[in-house]
Amino acid sequence: MLGMICVRACSALVGFRAPTCVRSLHSFPGITVAQIDEEVAKLLELKAQLGDDGKTQFVLKTPKGTRDYNPKQMAIREKVFNTIIRCFKRHGAETIDTPVFELKETLTGKYGEDSKLIYDLKDQGGELLSLRYDLTVPFARYLAMNKITNIKRYHIAKVYRRDNPAMTRGRYREFYQCDFDIAGQYDAMIPDAECLKIVHEILNELDLGDFRIKVNDRRILDGMFAVCGVPDDKFRTICSTVDKLDKMSWEDVKKEMVNEKGLSEEAADQIGEYVSMQGGMDLAERLLQDHKMSQSKQACAGLSDIKLLFKYLQLFHVTDKVVFDLSLARGLDYYTGVIYEAVLTQAGTVSAANEAQNDTNADESVSVGSVAGGGRYDGLVGMFDPKGRRVPCVGVSIGIERIFSIMEQKAEASPQKVRTTEVQIMVASAQKNLLEERLQLISELWNAGIKAELMYKKNPKLLSQLQYCEEAGIPLVAILGEQELKDGVVKLRVVATREEVDISRADLISEIKRRTEA
């Protein structure tokens, strides 16, 4: 058995299935030490899973980087989704859905360096397919395919990234994105401001502690690169390096720019000055006067829009949380204008305790505490349109996995138990041989819309029925006994207080509804 698994690990390594295990190094031209280390680790992990006896037939697990959600996690997830969906609906969004996989070519050329993280499906004869990497590219494909020029939609669904960092760093390979986007040719910054208002509303309502929303503009970044002397063909790669400022010191970022990306020290230093700037509308005004920055038309357009954005955000009363931050870059290629990212500022304790499973983002830029991000992408739909017709878009993605983790932690810390069902009443019996009577009663309750359970036993003990209610948090019990059946009543028991009253069968449903109204 170990041999077979070993062969698989080898074949995964070299890309084909061989009938033997590790052969000489000559069989693996181009293999690196790191690759060997990785494969050895995999084999050892497999060995550990096999246990001492080596008898286990197969590995009982979910694929690497994925997880199941148990009922308690689902109850929390439902609560978070409801808050987010309520907000999206409040802002008049429709919703759409797209397939979990797209034609491979639909995703090609949209994600820059991250394209290597795309999951491909096996070529089983037919189209070449890939799992979606985000919801934005499928959205753009949907708009172009259906020739839609105006829509405000949300889309909540799972996306897939074959990210290397293991579960220990908490980066999932399958995770949810909650996207809200506005497509259409509109007056500047009005939809953009609404996206930020939405982030503000959701983070407030979820009650995750204080937060900041950083904003910047790709045109300001590009203009800044231009006036600092970055060659045109290095804009994107230098932008990727700037994007690491939330995880790396400026010194390290500078080193990467100069040593790895070949930027001049002088240019790097000039960038360093700008990316340390943070402020509000005042900073945008100051930079519009800046002798260097003002030389770039692009930067000026971006700065004017930032000013306008802040004006609208003031009317929404949300500027207390918004910072214009020149170090914000964001990884994806497709942004063309305003970009933003929300970070939790009080999440230190939570994220420290929860580091192991916590810093996944439902979004491409990973920084500890980041819970939402987005921006304007006016060129993406045109990439799909045969005639290149542009549909300007702006949107935001809520990084739900991190929010789940925080909510889960909160639930753990709270004395209140998370209920995983909404059952209002248990139909129980005090004596033997009353299964038929229980079935008849519960059927009446279900038909009246009451959420009810019974134990699937002919003769359950009353005590075990009551204990089940306490464990599951069911508030009421309808107890049937011979006397009650004779009298045409049901004994209604309140689990919390142990109070019991006889209720006539005719009044039972209204009495249950009265007592369980939220």
Place this chain on the structure above:
Amino acid sequence: MLGMICVRACSALVGFRAPTCVRSLHSFPGITVAQIDEEVAKLLELKAQLGDDGKTQFVLKTPKGTRDYNPKQMAIREKVFNTIIRCFKRHGAETIDTPVFELKETLTGKYGEDSKLIYDLKDQGGELLSLRYDLTVPFARYLAMNKITNIKRYHIAKVYRRDNPAMTRGRYREFYQCDFDIAGQYDAMIPDAECLKIVHEILNELDLGDFRIKVNDRRILDGMFAVCGVPDDKFRTICSTVDKLDKMSWEDVKKEMVNEKGLSEEAADQIGEYVSMQGGMDLAERLLQDHKMSQSKQACAGLSDIKLLFKYLQLFHVTDKVVFDLSLARGLDYYTGVIYEAVLTQAGTVSAANEAQNDTNADESVSVGSVAGGGRYDGLVGMFDPKGRRVPCVGVSIGIERIFSIMEQKAEASPQKVRTTEVQIMVASAQKNLLEERLQLISELWNAGIKAELMYKKNPKLLSQLQYCEEAGIPLVAILGEQELKDGVVKLRVVATREEVDISRADLISEIKRRTEA
């Protein structure tokens, strides 16, 4: 361009990528005429997609067998899901979620002949993965992995089947399943009866017309095969043939049994007699007395359980829709006891008109009109448990795609428009230069939980704002003008009646809530 695509089609055909197009037949040993026809059809389809000029850069479509859901379809889908989830919750079910892909070996050996329809992921170095084929096997894996012996859960998610029949027959490759399952060692037929009660409730509530729920038992089928003289090793394959009785005549089924599967004519005729039987509890009683059937212990156990099931269903008042039907077989290998399937009996008109996109089932047995199915599978969890511990399970899967189609058709036929948002009010202006006032007002409304929209223009025309409301079905408009701002009021307009009243800003929110309460 055509050449490249041609290469891809060829490589799909022969399983590797070759740098040339169609070569001599010697290069493709074992290729059949049908395969060649299929590939030619694929190439011609690609050619058609390229159009006359051959200039299109790529094909703008969703993968074969999949589709997007537009907002209108989503609104209908949400309604159907809500009805189903409400029912599952009424019966006290928790919910779980599992990854969209599983280790390939988790799915191996669970689906019999259908295994060829499983989507595999490309081996990109790492684990071998497959997209889930149903929700039952992942559920069993989840139970074994977490050592859960008791749970009542629902799971609504997409599953994937690389089914060959094209879109013209309406079989989707990505489709939803809505599963409800009860796992645990309980007294006979109580959970099984609840599953049927659930199907009854959901189909009633969705108001899809009349329906029948056929029930049978794998043990009765196996016992029947034994007493009719089917050799043990042919049970499963003969069972698959019986399963085709909803699509094929008895004559054709018999032919397949005798000619293809090598059954004796005599055995086939005996089976033919049994599988034409339909009835209720009485039929079960009659068969328990049947001189042949009563020789099989297995069949007797199944028949006794069918009797018990009908007794419980009588208490639930659902026997009017339930038929004990000996021709029901169901395709999957893992069933061990009771099996059932619900069919719409009045769906003739709908399904005839809708044939092209309609007969997909969220479940493996495809018969025109089938909308739910399930059964007992007591052995599946044990296949995953290292010690083979059994967890008896029974469950039902609602075939949601077909239900969507019917609901969509109904919506099309209805004069009432399907709303795709829940917006209560549009914030509009009657004059120019009131964008800031509109932004301020809508922000107040959002903060008060009102669902509100505005047009993303500085100076939209009043008429276009009102027209938008009519199209989108928004019931109210808050109109701001200079006079209204001076007076501290908002002009509230009812879109349907064109009635307008001035409302003070202080009363606006309560007035909107009052007027839009459902």
